Amino acid sequence: MGTSNDSPSVAVTADRSEPRARGSRSSTWLPFAVLASGGPKSIPLQRASAERICAQVAMRLAMVCVQLGLVLLVIYQYQLESRTFFNVMALGFAGFVVHALLPLQYRLSLFVGLSLAAVIVAFGPLNGGYLILLGLLLIGICHLPLRLGVRILVLILTGTVFALWRLEILPGPWSVAIWPILGSMFMFRLAVYLYALKHDHERPTATRTLAYFFMFPNVCFPLFPVVDYSTFRRTYYDREAQQIYETGTKWIVRGLVQLILYRFVYMHLTGDPMELHSLGELAQFLLATILLYLRVSGQFHLIIGVLHLYGFRLPETNHLYFLASSFTDLWRRINIYWKDFMMKLVYYPSFFKLKRFGPNAALVGATIVVFLGTWLLHSYQWFWLRGGFPLAPQDGLFWGALGAFVLMGALREMKRSRPRKLGGATAWSLALALRTVGTFTALCVLWSLWSADSVTTWLLMWGAAGTTSARELLILGGFPYRLANATSMLVLIGLLTLSWKDLYAPLAPAVASIVASVQRSTLNARDAALQHEGYYENLDNTSRMSAQLWDVTAQQARWLPLSATTAYQLRRDFLGAELRPNASIVFMDQEFTTNSWGMRDRERTLLKPAGVYRIALLGPSHVMGAGVSDANTFARLLEEQLNRPGNGNGAIRYEVLNFGVAAYALTQQLAMLEDRVLKFDPDAVFFTDGPHLAAPTVGHMLDAVARHHRIPFPRLQELMQETGVAALGRDGVPVLFDAGRAALESLGVKTRMPWSEADQRLRRSADRVIRVTLEQMSEVVREHGALPVFVALDNVGDPPQLPVPALHDAAAAGMLVFNLFDLWQGRDANALRIAVWNNHPNAAGNRLIAERLYDLIQKHSAELRLGGLSWQANRAR
Amino acid sequence: MTEEIKTIVKEYILHEFLPGEDPNQLTETTPLITGGVLDSIGTLRLVLFLEERFGVALQAHETDREYLDTIAAVAALVHSKKS
Numbered sequence: 001m002g003t004s005n006d007s008p009s010v011a012v013t014a015d016r017s018e019p020r021a022r023g024s025r026s027s028t029w030l031p032f033a034v035l036a037s038g039g040p041k042s043i044p045l046q047r048a049s050a051e052r053i054c055a056q057v058a059m060r061l062a063m064v065c066v067q068l069g070l071v072l073l074v075i076y077q078y079q080l081e082s083r084t085f086f087n088v089m090a091l092g093f094a095g096f097v098v099h100a101l102l103p104l105q106y107r108l109s110l111f112v113g114l115s116l117a118a119v120i121v122a123f124g125p126l127n128g129g130y131l132i133l134l135g136l137l138l139i140g141i142c143h144l145p146l147r148l149g150v151r152i153l154v155l156i157l158t159g160t161v162f163a164l165w166r167l168e169i170l171p172g173p174w175s176v177a178i179w180p181i182l183g184s185m186f187m188f189r190l191a192v193y194l195y196a197l198k199h200d201h202e203r204p205t206a207t208r209t210l211a212y213f214f215m216f217p218n219v220c221f222p223l224f225p226v227v228d229y230s231t232f233r234r235t236y237y238d239r240e241a242q243q244i245y246e247t248g249t250k251w252i253v254r255g256l257v258q259l260i261l262y263r264f265v266y267m268h269l270t271g272d273p274m275e276l277h278s279l280g281e282l283a284q285f286l287l288a289t290i291l292l293y294l295r296v297s298g299q300f301h302l303i304i305g306v307l308h309l310y311g312f313r314l315p316e317t318n319h320l321y322f323l324a325s326s327f328t329d330l331w332r333r334i335n336i337y338w339k340d341f342m343m344k345l346v347y348y349p350s351f352f353k354l355k356r357f358g359p360n361a362a363l364v365g366a367t368i369v370v371f372l373g374t375w376l377l378h379s380y381q382w383f384w385l386r387g388g389f390p391l392a393p394q395d396g397l398f399w400g401a402l403g404a405f406v407l408m409g410a411l412r413e414m415k416r417s418r419p420r421k422l423g424g425a426t427a428w429s430l431a432l433a434l435r436t437v438g439t440f441t442a443l444c445v446l447w448s449l450w451s452a453d454s455v456t457t458w459l460l461m462w463g464a465a466g467t468t469s470a471r472e473l474l475i476l477g478g479f480p481y482r483l484a485n486a487t488s489m490l491v492l493i494g495l496l497t498l499s500w501k502d503l504y505a506p507l508a509p510a511v512a513s514i515v516a517s518v519q520r521s522t523l524n525a526r527d528a529a530l531q532h533e534g535y536y537e538n539l540d541n542t543s544r545m546s547a548q549l550w551d552v553t554a555q556q557a558r559w560l561p562l563s564a565t566t567a568y569q570l571r572r573d574f575l576g577a578e579l580r581p582n583a584s585i586v587f588m589d590q591e592f593t594t595n596s597w598g599m600r601d602r603e604r605t606l607l608k609p610a611g612v613y614r615i616a617l618l619g620p621s622h623v624m625g626a627g628v629s630d631a632n633t634f635a636r637l638l639e640e641q642l643n644r645p646g647n648g649n650g651a652i653r654y655e656v657l658n659f660g661v662a663a664y665a666l667t668q669q670l671a672m673l674e675d676r677v678l679k680f681d682p683d684a685v686f687f688t689d690g691p692h693l694a695a696p697t698v699g700h701m702l703d704a705v706a707r708h709h710r711i712p713f714p715r716l717q718e719l720m721q722e723t724g725v726a727a728l729g730r731d732g733v734p735v736l737f738d739a740g741r742a743a744l745e746s747l748g749v750k751t752r753m754p755w756s757e758a759d760q761r762l763r764r765s766a767d768r769v770i771r772v773t774l775e776q777m778s779e780v781v782r783e784h785g786a787l788p789v790f791v792a793l794d795n796v797g798d799p800p801q802l803p804v805p806a807l808h809d810a811a812a813a814g815m816l817v818f819n820l821f822d823l824w825q826g827r828d829a830n831a832l833r834i835a836v837w838n839n840h841p842n843a844a845g846n847r848l849i850a851e852r853l854y855d856l857i858q859k860h861s862a863e864l865r866l867g868g869l870s871w872q873a874n875r876a877r
Numbered sequence: 878m879t880e881e882i883k884t885i886v887k888e889y890i891l892h893e894f895l896p897g898e899d900p901n902q903l904t905e906t907t908p909l910i911t912g913g914v915l916d917s918i919g920t921l922r923l924v925l926f927l928e929e930r931f932g933v934a935l936q937a938h939e940t941d942r943e944y945l946d947t948i949a950a951v952a953a954l955v956h957s958k959k960s
Contacts, residue, residue, distance in 0.1 A: 332916060348940045352936070352937040359921070410918055414918055417894050417919060419894070419897070420894050
């Protein structure tokens with residue numbers, strides 16, 4: 001089924017079970033101990049030749065250092081992974097220089113010291129200390145003077161207590177943030193370590209054990225390859241040190257390239273499976289979904305590359321997996337460490353237990369156990385990293401299908417072996433090329449199932465294949481490897497040159513724009529829509545989120561969504577939810593109070609005082625002021641600025657009423673308008689939304705239909721009928737497709753449209769829903785004698801790359817449009833957002849919004865009829 | 878004894894996994910698992926062959942490269958089992 005082929009580059013080289021370098025422990029220390037670690041000490045070195053070799057080694061080491069410096073620059077310029085990652089890598093590269101100059105016998109201890117220091121750097125002394133202590137406890141249990149079975153039992157019991165801490169059922173003095181990393185370090189390595197304790201001839205030393213479990217740079221990679229202990233021990237300086245370092249540098253560069261490519265795929269190629277319109281878009285989606293794996297393989301290359309810098313010549317983690325010629329071949333190439341782990345601990349033991357039933361039966365049994373185990377262990381891994389235990393049907397289908405394909409190949413090979421070559425590459429043939437293309441295509445299809453929100457979504461997605469379009473089909477994979485073949489130095493210089501966009505932006509603005517988009521770890525349009533509106537807060541299946549969104553939400557975990565607080569309450573009508581009146585809580589670490597009208601605002605009278613110009617401000621979380629104090633919402637700041645002496649237009653006073661509620665869709669703003677805004681007799685109504693307003697609007701409409709809430713706007717009601725999604729609100733069993741429902745209805749079975757199908761249908765008409773909503777808003781506000789304004793405002797980030805139709809629709813509906821999408825452009829995002837992982841504007845960001853709105857209000861004072869009010873105000877005096 | 882085992886194992890590997898390859902290229906130190914000659918199915922086939930041909934019983938952990946990565950290591954394992 002799998003092979004343990006480590007790397008083609010060492011294919012026919014004799015494998016040394018004992019490190020060469022050990023022979024040099026007693027050798028005289030040279031200025032560059034790498035020489036001592038690499039040279040065969042049985043050959044006496046003449047002084048001249050020793051000096052020459054020493055100079056060569058120094059030059060090679062210097063080149064590695066230069067490349068690592070460039071690597072750091074690339075990480076900084078492209079903001080790869082996290083800030084912790086940069087800090088830890090800087091520590092690691094500085095440590096490498098010292099490490100490489102030390103005599104061999106001290107290097108492993110330095111590696112342990114660096115690994116533990118990295119834990120402290122990442123988590124701080126207190127939480128880092130707890131992590132190390134809990135880890136030492138687990139290692140201690142492995143070495144208890146008890147039978148292996150008893151030690152395993154004690155570990156399981158300890159793991160259960162840890163799980164209760166992980167779920168925060170048991171209180172602990174540490175941050176919950178330590179669990180993903182502690183889990184990552186121990187959840188699989190403990191099993192491998194116990195296996196080695198039982199079967200390896202060589203007993204582990206304390207230093208090596210600490211090096212294995214706290215392995216640098218695990219602290220910034222929760223998703224870490226399952227390193228085999230025996231391989232970890234056996235490959236330590238088992239080749240010339242320089243060769244190991246150079247291989248490591250090459251893999252680090254390969255990892256960086258893949259991570260940047262991943263950013264490009266994530267930002268520009270992925271999409272929403274429910275919004276695919278043509279075969280071309282479907283093909284692009286399928287391709288992009290599998291290409292997202294570049295992040296995992298990029299991280300793994302990077303991790304193993306870093307470990308090479310410390311002498312661990314570990315094998316490749318992924319090997320040209322897009323070029324697999326069968327699923328059996330794919331299993332050998334993709335995430336090789338996982339395959340080796342499962343082979344060693346599950347497959348071979350299962351086969352040996354079952355082989356009395358015959359080799360084929362044993363093969364079938366062992367393969368089933370391996371793929372079932374892989375499915376469950378992925379959920380187990382998810383538990384430690386995220387705290388849930390997802391067992392989605394599409395996961396079962398994916399692993400089941402993959403297992404079946406691999407098993408077919410394995411049974412064929414059990415019967416007739418596939419021919420191998422001694423150390424040679426496989427010759428090209430048309431049949432091989434066709435098999436490779438076929439395997440890749442099938443893999444794309446299977447991978448899309450694994451990544452789908454649900455099996456239903458996946459099935460609906462294929463509807464797009466009915467409409468043909470040739471565009472986007474030219475995007476083909478494979479380039480990472482061609483790039484990786486270039487020298488590491490050229491690649492690094494190329495990446496750095498690209499990162500300084502000012503050099504070429506005037507000549508190639510499109511390239512500069514793409515590079516800018518991959519230089520930050522941000523969310524793509526789909527995920528940004530989920531986060532921006534707080535919509536993800538309502539998702540009950542976060543396990544299906546993309547890896548990037550996973551990072552964001554994992555860091556954000558300690559901030560409760562507003563819907564989980566007492567300041568939020570649901571309603572059984574079209575509005576859906578609102579702020580609870582007179583609430584006073586701490587939300588996102590800030591004071592959060594509401595007035596008696598359920599507004600995040602100071603107390604207001606329903607009756608508008610004479611001479612007051614009222615602006616009603618509606619919108620989602622950034623209008624409500626998520627992450628800032630009551631005094632720092634831009635509504636409050638704008639009101640203060642307008643009322644500052646000398647700033648007004650002669651009016652006695654301005655009031656900016658904040659009706660913002662987190663996660664409000666555009667249709668909820670319309671509902672809020674009728675529910676209470678008009679009662680306050682506003683002079684202008686500012687509706688606010690970002691560029692990703694379609695998904696939450698569709699979600700709100702579907703929610704209303706499904707919950708049988710009356711839609712009080714006839715034109716929106718008509719749209720639900722026209723698109724057919726009104727069938728979502730029927731009573732009956734959910735059945736896919738009109739034909740399916742009709743067939744069952746004819747048999748007397750009551751049916752309804754499933755949510756996913758309704759979602760797909762309405763998303764295709766989302767622009768119409770938004771247009772109708774804006775028209776309705778404008779009409780209602782004007783009927784009231786006020787002025788409707790559409791404020792286009794996003795969270796801190798780049799302006800949208802594609803045109804936002806809502807801007808045009810709002811203007812066409814007769815609204816005044818204030819476009820603030822470019823507000824954050826060219827500014828330091830970190831100084832304007834509430835956290836690295838949350839782009840809501842902070843106090844400074846809110847002040848910036850208020851200032852821009854103030855300017856726009858001044859600029860459009862005539863349309864806003866501020867002059868008329870000035871006259872009224874003077875008369876009131 | 879060990880030499881005889883080596884010869885038999887080498888013939889088996891050449892016949893089953895390396896048809897058409899130059900026998901001289903396959904030495905007793907050529908890496909079999911790490912060199913890509915034996916994948917997991919190949920390893921299992923070799924284990925079944927050794928058990929049947931030499932009448933020995935292997936353990937699951939003896940599929941590790943430490944025991945089966947070279948013809949010399951395979952011969953040593955079989956020899957230790959037989960003696």
